[in-house]
Amino acid sequence: xxxxxxxxxxxxxxxxxxxxxxxxxxxxxxxxxxxxxxxxxxxxxxxxxxxxxxxxxxxxxxxxxxxxxxxxxxxxxxxxxxxxxxxxxxxxxxxxxxxxxxxxxxxxxxxxxxxxxxxxxxxxxxxxxxxxxxxxxxxxxxxxxxxxxxxxxxxxxxxxxxxxxxxxxxxxxxxxxxxxxxxxxxxxxxxxxxxxxxxxxxxxxxxxxxxxxxxxxxxxxxxxxxxxxxxxxxxxxxxxxxxxxxxxxxxxxxxxxxxxxxxxxxxxxxxxxxxxxxxxxxxxxxxxxxxxxxxxxxxxxxxxxxxxxxxxxxxxxxxxxxxxxxxxxxxxxxxxxxxxxxxxxxxxxxxxxxxxxxxxxxxxxxxxxxxxxxxxxxxxxxxxxxxxxxxxxxxxxxxxxxxxxxxxxxxxxxxxxxxxxxxxxxxxxxxxxxxxxxxxxxxxxxxxxxxxxxxxxxxxxxxx
Amino acid sequence: xxxxxxxxxxxxxxxxxxxxxxxxxxxxxxxxxxxxxxxxxxxxxxxxxxxxxxxxxxxxxxxxxxxxxxxxxxxxxxxxxxxxxxxxxxxxxxxxxxxxxxxxxxxxxxxxxxxxxxxxxxxxxxxxxxxxxxxxxxxxxxxxxxxxxxxxxxxxxxxxxxxxxxxxxxxxxxxxxxxxxxxxxxxxxxxxxxxxxxxxxxxxxxxxxxxxxxxxxxxxxxxxxxxxxxxxxxxxxxxxxxxxxxxxxxxxxxxxxxxxxxxxxxxxxxxxxxxxxxxxxxxxxxxxxxxxxxxxxxxxxxxxxxxxxxxxxxxxxxxxxxxxxxxxxxxxxxxxxxxxxxxxxxxxxxxxxxxxxxxxxxxxxxxxxxxxxxxxxxxxxxxxxxxxxxxxxxxxxxxxxxxxxxxxxxxxxxxxxxxxxxxxxxxxxxxxxxxxxxxxxxxxxxxxxxxxxxxxxxxxxxxx
Numbered sequence: 071x072x073x074x075x076x077x078x079x080x081x082x083x084x085x086x087x088x089x090x091x092x093x094x095x096x097x098x099x100x101x102x103x104x105x106x107x108x109x110x111x112x113x114x115x116x117x118x119x120x121x122x123x124x125x126x127x128x129x130x131x132x133x134x135x136x137x138x139x140x141x142x143x144x145x146x147x148x149x150x151x152x153x154x155x156x157x158x159x160x161x162x163x164x165x166x167x168x169x170x171x172x173x174x175x176x177x178x179x180x181x182x183x184x185x186x187x188x189x190x191x192x193x194x195x196x197x198x199x200x201x202x203x204x205x206x207x208x209x210x211x212x213x214x215x216x217x218x219x220x221x222x223x224x225x226x227x228x229x230x231x232x233x234x235x236x237x238x239x240x241x242x243x244x245x246x247x248x249x250x251x252x253x254x255x256x257x258x259x260x261x262x263x264x265x266x267x268x269x270x271x272x273x274x275x276x277x278x279x280x281x282x283x284x285x286x287x288x289x290x291x292x293x294x295x296x297x298x299x300x301x302x303x304x305x306x307x308x309x310x311x312x313x314x315x316x317x318x319x320x321x322x323x324x325x326x327x328x329x330x331x332x333x334x335x336x337x338x339x340x341x342x343x344x345x346x347x348x349x350x351x352x353x354x355x356x357x358x359x360x361x362x363x364x365x366x367x368x369x370x371x372x373x374x375x376x377x378x379x380x381x382x383x384x385x386x387x388x389x390x391x392x393x394x395x396x397x398x399x400x401x402x403x404x405x406x407x408x409x410x411x412x413x414x415x416x417x418x419x420x421x422x423x424x425x426x427x428x429x430x431x432x433x434x435x436x437x438x439x440x441x442x443x444x445x446x447x448x449x450x451x452x453x454x455x456x457x458x459x460x461x462x463x464x465x466x467x468x469x470x471x472x473x474x475x476x477x478x479x480x481x482x483x484x485x486x487x488x489x490x491x492x493x494x495x496x497x498x499x500x501x502x503x504x505x506x507x508x509x510x511x512x513x514x515x516x517x518x519x520x521x522x523x524x525x526x527x528x529x530x531x532x533x534x
Numbered sequence: 535x536x537x538x539x540x541x542x543x544x545x546x547x548x549x550x551x552x553x554x555x556x557x558x559x560x561x562x563x564x565x566x567x568x569x570x571x572x573x574x575x576x577x578x579x580x581x582x583x584x585x586x587x588x589x590x591x592x593x594x595x596x597x598x599x600x601x602x603x604x605x606x607x608x609x610x611x612x613x614x615x616x617x618x619x620x621x622x623x624x625x626x627x628x629x630x631x632x633x634x635x636x637x638x639x640x641x642x643x644x645x646x647x648x649x650x651x652x653x654x655x656x657x658x659x660x661x662x663x664x665x666x667x668x669x670x671x672x673x674x675x676x677x678x679x680x681x682x683x684x685x686x687x688x689x690x691x692x693x694x695x696x697x698x699x700x701x702x703x704x705x706x707x708x709x710x711x712x713x714x715x716x717x718x719x720x721x722x723x724x725x726x727x728x729x730x731x732x733x734x735x736x737x738x739x740x741x742x743x744x745x746x747x748x749x750x751x752x753x754x755x756x757x758x759x760x761x762x763x764x765x766x767x768x769x770x771x772x773x774x775x776x777x778x779x780x781x782x783x784x785x786x787x788x789x790x791x792x793x794x795x796x797x798x799x800x801x802x803x804x805x806x807x808x809x810x811x812x813x814x815x816x817x818x819x820x821x822x823x824x825x826x827x828x829x830x831x832x833x834x835x836x837x838x839x840x841x842x843x844x845x846x847x848x849x850x851x852x853x854x855x856x857x858x859x860x861x862x863x864x865x866x867x868x869x870x871x872x873x874x875x876x877x878x879x880x881x882x883x884x885x886x887x888x889x890x891x892x893x894x895x896x897x898x899x900x901x902x903x904x905x906x907x908x909x910x911x912x913x914x915x916x917x918x919x920x921x922x923x924x925x926x927x928x929x930x931x932x933x934x935x936x937x938x939x940x941x942x943x944x945x946x947x948x949x950x951x952x953x954x955x956x957x958x959x960x961x962x963x964x965x966x967x968x969x970x971x972x973x974x975x976x977x978x979x980x981x982x983x984x985x986x987x988x989x990x991x992x993x994x995x996x997x998x
Contacts, residue, residue, distance in 0.1 A: 102703045105702045239569050241925055241981070278976055461705055513740065514959070517705070
């Protein structure tokens with residue numbers, strides 16, 4: 071009996087070693103195909119340089135949808151289609167403007183001489199503009215919400231300047247973003263509550279340049295929807311130093327407004343499963359970007375990686391057992407309507423989604439895959455570590471997902487994964503004019519696709 | 535007895551947990567100090583923008599040595615000095631020049647029309663120039679040494695063009711470099727053996743631009759020391775395509791030569807150990823760079839990281855038990871005389887070196903620490919993994935060192951470690967004009983220093 075058991079075990083172990091080595095060979099093939107013949111980089115060049123910015127509702131987004139559909143077809147999707155959803159339609163409406171006025175003491179006399187300085191600002195997404203008359207008011211510096219509360223009696227009629235610093239000491243920059251992000255999200259309404267006329271927010275970044283970083287704000291309907299801008303870090307430092315010495319008035323002119331909701335689309339390509347066509351694996355990124363940049367890392371990278379996985383699978387003649395959906399989501403930045411619609415349709419059709427994976431943290435060098443699912447599923451996920459690690463994702467970690475696939479997880483309990491690239495450079499360019507094609511490295515972008523493709527290959531083969 | 539054992543174990547385990555948590559707190563302090571108050575980035579700006587290129591023997595290197603000594607002192611070294619060594623003194627001697635001449639068929643007639651195209655080339659380091667008369671000859675394309683051998687009868691009087699491709703499919707780009715590097719090192723002499731007049735080598739890179747990458751070549755004294763250049767990748771592709779269609783003559787003009795050996799220096803700063811002053815830990819990078827770039831990643835980064843560790847230790851009031859030497863080595867690029875001198879002096883003085891660690895793979899985001907030592911030492915090194923991983927070096931791997939600390943290892947059997955940053959971007963800029971300050975990210979640079987500092991702290995505290 072013991073002999074039988076031993077030989078059974080040896081057989082199993084042989085099978086498992088054999089399977090691992092076959093899997094390892096397949097993943098190497100995928101990697102070689104992507105690193106040698108990859109189209110992700112040239113696709114990203116087209117998306118960023120020929121199409122450019124593509125906020126929900128913009129003509130750029132319409133162009134991007136049509137282009138995405140064509141690339142899905144060319145990459146070899148069995149079928150590809152646009153999935154309609156209504157999207158918010160916020161427009162910047164003009165060129166954001168900010169000028170500081172202050173005084174400096176004249177030489178030899180006690181006269182104060184007025185000085186002016188332009189500030190590099192960008193209106194926050196979803197914010198209301200001041201219109202051409204602008205807002206002019208004295209600036210009140212607060213370094214935190216606590217300080218706002220302490221100074222609440224001084225807020226009325228002022229422009230509140232939140233100078234909350236992006237915390238350099240977090241090694242993962244996303245922790246600093248989570249920490250500082252509340253000032254962009256809640257800052258305007260919390261200042262409006264005490265009668266502020268407008269808000270300036272220190273950009274959520276530790277960049278060494280002066281580019282301001284936009285991003286969505288969320289007004290609390292209980293208070294006035296006052297104009298709000300983000301300011302570049304050098305100007306933020308200047309303004310905060312100036313305010314130690316003297317009063318500063320700022321004139322802000324912004325023009326943001328919402329037009330009526332309009333039609334947007336998720337772009338979907340599909341490879342039909344040969345054995346379990348009803349089991350669906352979704353991989354995606356979001357096609358929309360902020361209007362002040364090319365959206366190369368956020369999230370052009372995720373989109374071209376998604377389509378690259380499709381292209382590589384087809385180029386290698388890989389026939390998936392399960393259905394794989396390649397999705398470019400609409401409207402992540404200021405509404406999340408694309409992700410919501412995708413989950414809504416999946417639920418209405420009774421689809422069975424076994425995994426959704428998203429790349430929306432930049433096209434930087436891959437370091438980890440994150441995973442959210444049951445403990446049993448996590449153990450299975452972990453068992454693939456040795457197969458994936460050689461391609462850069464040396465860590466398989468608990469907790470993964472993405473804004474666009476979140477609704478699928480909440481609605482259908484679909485397990486979620488994320489590509490976690492290195493975070494050091496992301497907030498240098500996030501939502502800023504510096505998020506351009508030139509900031510993306512070809513191989514880093516491609517390796518992101520390789521690591522996701524490896525996971526998809528394994529889930530397709532073994533289920534989850 | 536069992537109870538006693540259990541309580542002893544519990545006590546030990548408590549001590550160990552306590553020690554780990556104290557170490558963890560210290561390493562966090564170091565990290566916070568470097569990420570918040572770090573001077574590495576501004577020091578690198580000075581080194582690259584105020585001093586610039588600094589090949590052994592150049593005036594740039596002399597300026598860099600003096601500057602390095604000053605920064606060592608300002609950073610708080612107990613003592614700092616220059617360690618003299620003789621260095622080779624190769625000079626480029628002029629502006630490298632290459633022009634291709636070929637013919638294209640005229641429209642409507644059978645006449646061939648001559649065409650010319652400038653090629654972006656850089657003479658290989660240590661190579662002999664052609665002088666102002668230049669070399670003009672027909673180009674013979676070979677894609678490998680095997681092809682050179684097969685075509686050896688055609689080589690005489692030609693310019694051999696090694697178009698050996700940098701292998702994109704290696705995930706670690708250093709593997710591609712090791713693979714392709716032989717063409718730069720041995721290519722000129724292997725072609726001269728068969729009578730070639732000069733050599734053009736495809737740059738060791740997978741960059742998407744056309745910048746040529748220099749680096750040292752090694753002539754075999756048995757053959758003529760013919761001129762040799764590296765060519766940018768786009769021009770390499772053009773030349774190889776052109777050679778499928780028609781003959782191409784190239785005129786090369788280069789001016790490289792060796793002047794007599796001259797005086798160079800290692801720059802050394804030291805913190806004296808309080809308990810075991812005779813046990814020395816060395817950390818360093820190399821101060822010299824190729825003459826065609828700012829040497830920001832190679833290896834300005836390693837130098838400013840080295841001095842940043844010194845600065846941070848002093849700023850935190852850390853008193854090392856062991857002596858820590860911070861070394862900016864001379865002449866890594868084309869002679870290794872600095873590293874050799876450092877080991878020679880250490881051996882002559884009977885110094886006891888317990889670890890040497892080098893950063894010479896770029897100032898990119900840290901991923902691993904490599905280690906070369908005994909198995910027992912490696913086990914100790916591995917036991918620190920959880921303490922270091924939170925700062926980016928999630929892998930502690932076997933095999934580590936650096937060109938400059940190699941002689942110490944060979945002479946005194948000193949264990950060696952290396953900072954292994956992410957490799958994807960390194961060969962985009964390595965030895966090319968694009969190795970500039972702007973290619974370095976502040977936080978990635980700083981985190982490299984953090985991870986090395988953590989290892990040095992642990993070796994200082996616990997020995998090795």
